[in-house]
């Protein structure tokens with residue numbers, strides 16, 4: 384441990400010296416310290432996990448000549464919203480054709496990648512919900528590439544972004560509107576912060592469905608090992624004041640950003656990929672999906688069209704949450720799980736059975752928590768075999784193996800709400 388720490392420090396000091404005195408020929412200057420850093424991390428991860436995870440595996444040949452034919456997408460309304468702390472976010476709204484269900488669906492993405500609105504896929508979540516008659520809202524908070532913040536916490540999303548967006552839904556549908564919330568990864572953490580932090584009223588939530596997230600966040604062994612290294616702190620120190628990382632290969636980048644991307648490419652992971660954007664993202668988060676579960680067109684779109692930037696500052700809190708195993712505030716205080724009374728809702732927690740990023744314990748613990756503290760509501764847990772993390776939502780077969788669980792949960796809740804309403808009348 385000390386040996387690793389000493390060499391890491393040495394490597395980073397060399398990198399720092401090279402960085403601050405750099406003039407020309409940056410590749411040669413950084414190569415040796417970064418190589419040392421990579422070897423240290425690789426050997427440590429191998430020792431800790433005991434898994435053969437470090438063998439490069441090339442997937443999807445570079446498809447620069449790929450024939451991308453974007454499928455037409457239903458028209459949407461873009462709402463520009465100023466949050467309670469004065470930040471500008473956006474929310475997309477789609478209105479279904481034909482008969483409309485009584486409660487809108489409200490979608491919250493994970494930290495990276497849009498998982499619900501996928502122009503290349505004919506059966507994404509947004510199209511599925513519209514086909515089912517749900518008015519559909521998609522939150523684009525301050526970590527979304529269209530509204531990237533240079534300095535934010537996950538608390539900010541729970542305290543400001545989600546309440547402001549729900550207020551917009553209430554403005555259009557009335558204060559007693561109920562919405563079905565569907566949230567993924569960090570979006571699931573944020574909606575629990577919004578509810579358990581007392582920032583939104585559960586009265587406006589008809590049901591909650593979370594994929595690979597909950598008030599718990601149980602990381603895989605590899606991601607836990609990475610967290611024991613102070614990589615996030617090192618990354619933020621390297622980035623300095625500009626914490627928004629450009630991802631597209633052709634983007635302009637500073638030396639600081641170049642160094643961080645270089646380091647992220649060296650990180651151990653389950654699968655390696657020929658797309659540099661994919662390599663950088665999986666270096667930061669671990670592989671966010673199993674490649675074999677998604678279509679080549681989606682993979683290309685995700686890497687070359689969808690994710691232009693990665694706002695990094697929220698990762699400080701994500702690291703704290705990952706280390707703790709459940710949601711804590713930005714300073715690491717346990718302010719959320721102490722309020723189970725603030726989440727009186729029917730819930731569905733869904734995990735991919737082939738763990739990547741987080742384990743199914745994430746949904747197991749949440750399900751137990753809700754059954755213990757809110758026994759008067761329906762709570763369901765599903766583990767879907769063969770899926771990993773984000774591929775539960777944008778996998779080629781998600782529409783037939785994952786979405787039905789979420790839709791049936793929403794419909795079951797609606798039937799109960801209608802029955803309750805009839806009983807009161």
Ligand SMILES: [Zn+2]
Nearest residue numbers: 656657658661
């Ligand atoms: Zn890839």
